[in-house]
Amino acid sequence: MLKIHQLFIRTFILIFIAITLSLSVITYFWSKNIYLDQIEKNLIQNIDTFSIVLKDLDHIDTIIKDLKAGINLRITIIDEKGNVIAESDKDKTLLENHGTRAEVLEAKDYGIGKSLRYSTTINKELLYIAKKVTINKRIYFIRMADYTDKITENFMKLTAQIFGFVAFFLIVGFVASYYISLRIKTETETILKFLTELSTKKPSFALHSTFTLEFHKITKLLNKVAIKLSKKEKQKAKQNAKLKLANRQKDEIISALSHEFKNPIAIISGYSETIMSDEDMPASMKTKFLTKIHSNANKMSHIIDKLRLTLKLEEGKQELMLTPCSMRTLLEDIISDLKDNYKTREIYIEGDDVTLNVDETLISMALSNLIENALKYSEDEVTVKISSDCIEVIDKGIGIEPKELEKIKHKFYRVSKNGWNNSLGLGLFIVQSILSLHSFNLDISSEHHVGSKFTIKY
Numbered sequence: 070m071l072k073i074h075q076l077f078i079r080t081f082i083l084i085f086i087a088i089t090l091s092l093s094v095i096t097y098f099w100s101k102n103i104y105l106d107q108i109e110k111n112l113i114q115n116i117d118t119f120s121i122v123l124k125d126l127d128h129i130d131t132i133i134k135d136l137k138a139g140i141n142l143r144i145t146i147i148d149e150k151g152n153v154i155a156e157s158d159k160d161k162t163l164l165e166n167h168g169t170r171a172e173v174l175e176a177k178d179y180g181i182g183k184s185l186r187y188s189t190t191i192n193k194e195l196l197y198i199a200k201k202v203t204i205n206k207r208i209y210f211i212r213m214a215d216y217t218d219k220i221t222e223n224f225m226k227l228t229a230q231i232f233g234f235v236a237f238f239l240i241v242g243f244v245a246s247y248y249i250s251l252r253i254k255t256e257t258e259t260i261l262k263f264l265t266e267l268s269t270k271k272p273s274f275a276l277h278s279t280f281t282l283e284f285h286k287i288t289k290l291l292n293k294v295a296i297k298l299s300k301k302e303k304q305k306a307k308q309n310a311k312l313k314l315a316n317r318q319k320d321e322i323i324s325a326l327s328h329e330f331k332n333p334i335a336i337i338s339g340y341s342e343t344i345m346s347d348e349d350m351p352a353s354m355k356t357k358f359l360t361k362i363h364s365n366a367n368k369m370s371h372i373i374d375k376l377r378l379t380l381k382l383e384e385g386k387q388e389l390m391l392t393p394c395s396m397r398t399l400l401e402d403i404i405s406d407l408k409d410n411y412k413t414r415e416i417y418i419e420g421d422d423v424t425l426n427v428d429e430t431l432i433s434m435a436l437s438n439l440i441e442n443a444l445k446y447s448e449d450e451v452t453v454k455i456s457s458d459c460i461e462v463i464d465k466g467i468g469i470e471p472k473e474l475e476k477i478k479h480k481f482y483r484v485s486k487n488g489w490n491n492s493l494g495l496g497l498f499i500v501q502s503i504l505s506l507h508s509f510n511l512d513i514s515s516e517h518h519v520g521s522k523f524t525i526k527y
Contacts, residue, residue, distance in 0.1 A: 081243045085236070092231050105196055108215045109183060112198040115140060116211050120202045129155045143195060143214040147173060154209065159190050172199040173210055193218065256284050260291065267295055333365035389428045389506055396455055397422035399429065403437045411444050420455035425527060427507055435503040439523045447520065462523045469515040
């Protein structure tokens with residue numbers, strides 16, 4: 070971790086580099102555009118002058134060579150079919166047809182055309198200007214080109230000037246800021262030393278600072294804190310914090326348990342009281358009531374087992390029995406069991422089978438929990454996708470609000486405001502704990518009122 074004065078140095082260096090590069094790029098393109106505009110105007114003026122004096126093509130090669138020596142521009146005469154009639158820089162017989170050149174095509178349509186490109190003929194970048202003219206009642210294209218390498222020379226000179234100008238002001242700013250950073254370093258080190266002593270014993274000195282108003286206020290307040298603080302008060306505060314945390318956890322557990330046990334206890338009590346009070350109850354109805362009592366007793370037993378598993382997972386006492394397991398086969402068994410309670414719902418499995426080295430019982434519990442949640446909180450079909458690196462459980466249900474996404478993995482947390490009732494709030498906590506034992510990860514993405522996707526990454 071950097072110190073303050075080191076941070077200042079690094080920041081100013083980065084600012085200097087960023088400003089220099091930015092100004093260099095801006096200057097280059099700005100100067101290039103100005104230079105290209107000037108070249109374009111000069112080329113058009115030269116073409117206009119040349120087209121006026123050019124009455125016929127007799128001795129055109131000699132004329133172009135002489136003109137090239139005078140104005141140092143590349144000159145090309147092209148006929149209507151694109152054939153090069155004359156060329157100042159190369160043997161015209163070696164040049165290909167120029168009818169498809171961008172500047173020639175534009176000149177055909179608009180009378181004048183331009184193009185900036187790298188010429189493989191002379192291995193330089195040029196700005197080409199072509200103009201359509203009529204000589205002896207035939208259409209020709211006079212093309213002139215100028216080199217753009219002067220831009221680099223102008224750019225380097227201008228960049229050097231700008232660099233020196235910017236460097237001067239940045240160095241001045243750097244020196245001033247560096248001095249300030251050293252003062253801040255001294256002040257902060259004094260405060261840190263004071264706080265270090267305050268955390269273990271009574272400080273051996275009093276803070277005082279006149280560097281800035283903020284430092285003055287900070288040191289003044291710290292002195293007041295040091296006077297009021299004592300070892301007994303610290304211990305008392307820590308003990309109170311522990312008691313508050315323990316009471317809050319106890320309240321959360323009691324609230325969750327009372328919520329979860331209230332309904333099955335009421336059912337068992339109600340049906341058993343009915344059976345005891347009605348001696349003439351038909352056998353079929355009595356059997357139905359006893360089935361309800363048995364079912365809710367099993368539900369309470371399941372809740373207790375879930376709590377015991379939660380404690381084992383939390384304390385790290387749950388052992389793994391790893392065996393190679395087919396995920397598709399395991400999912401088919403889970404879905405078959407869930408179909409007993411969700412007969413009208415559709416659960417689809419997509420993707421190729423994968424075999425993982427897992428604890429089959431625990432992974433089955435985790436997958437079953439995720440799929441059953443998807444069934445509970447959606448009315449459409451549920452899709453389970455298997456791939457080489459993950460298993461996805463996708464539903465089109467009520468979804469989860471963004472602010473709740475991270476909280477739902479916590480123990481005893483239930484989202485009730487939007488209808489998401491996570492039972493004791495242990496389901497996803499158990500899933501997360503089982504996956505962590507296997508070094509797997511659980512990612513949750515959801516859109517409220519659209520659906521959710523639970524992804525197990527292995």
